[in-house]
Amino acid sequence: xxxxGGLLVKALLVILWRVSKGPEFTxxxxxYDPGAFTFAEKGAxxxxxxxxxxxxxxxxxxxxxxxxxGFGLECMLVGLIVRWFLQRDGGPASxxx
Numbered sequence: 528x529x530x531x532g533g534l535l536v537k538a539l540l541v542i543l544w545r546v547s548k549g550p551e552f553t554x555x556x557x558x559y560d561p562g563a564f565t566f567a568e569k570g571a572x573x574x575x576x577x578x579x580x581x582x583x584x585x586x587x588x589x590x591x592x593x594x595x596x597g598f599g600l601e602c603m604l605v606g607l608i609v610r611w612f613l614q615r616d617g618g619p620a621s622x623x624x
Contacts, residue, residue: 530600534598536598536602537598545591560594567591567593574586
């Protein structure tokens, strides 16, 4: 559930950024989410040569896709941690019948 929610939120932000090109969306996509940004940066570096001045269109598209996937993975990890805490502390998920 957290994975799908994260993927939808980040994909919506990327689409809004592509449509508006606003600087506030750029900051939201990169500065406030350093984990997904690092994942996308390192993932794109595996497939493209980073010694140029500007990225190619294919590299930019891959970066955006990896940014969405990275945020989805972060949300999935948060969901797993929340589930673990709920089960450990005797929450509703661990109720014995």
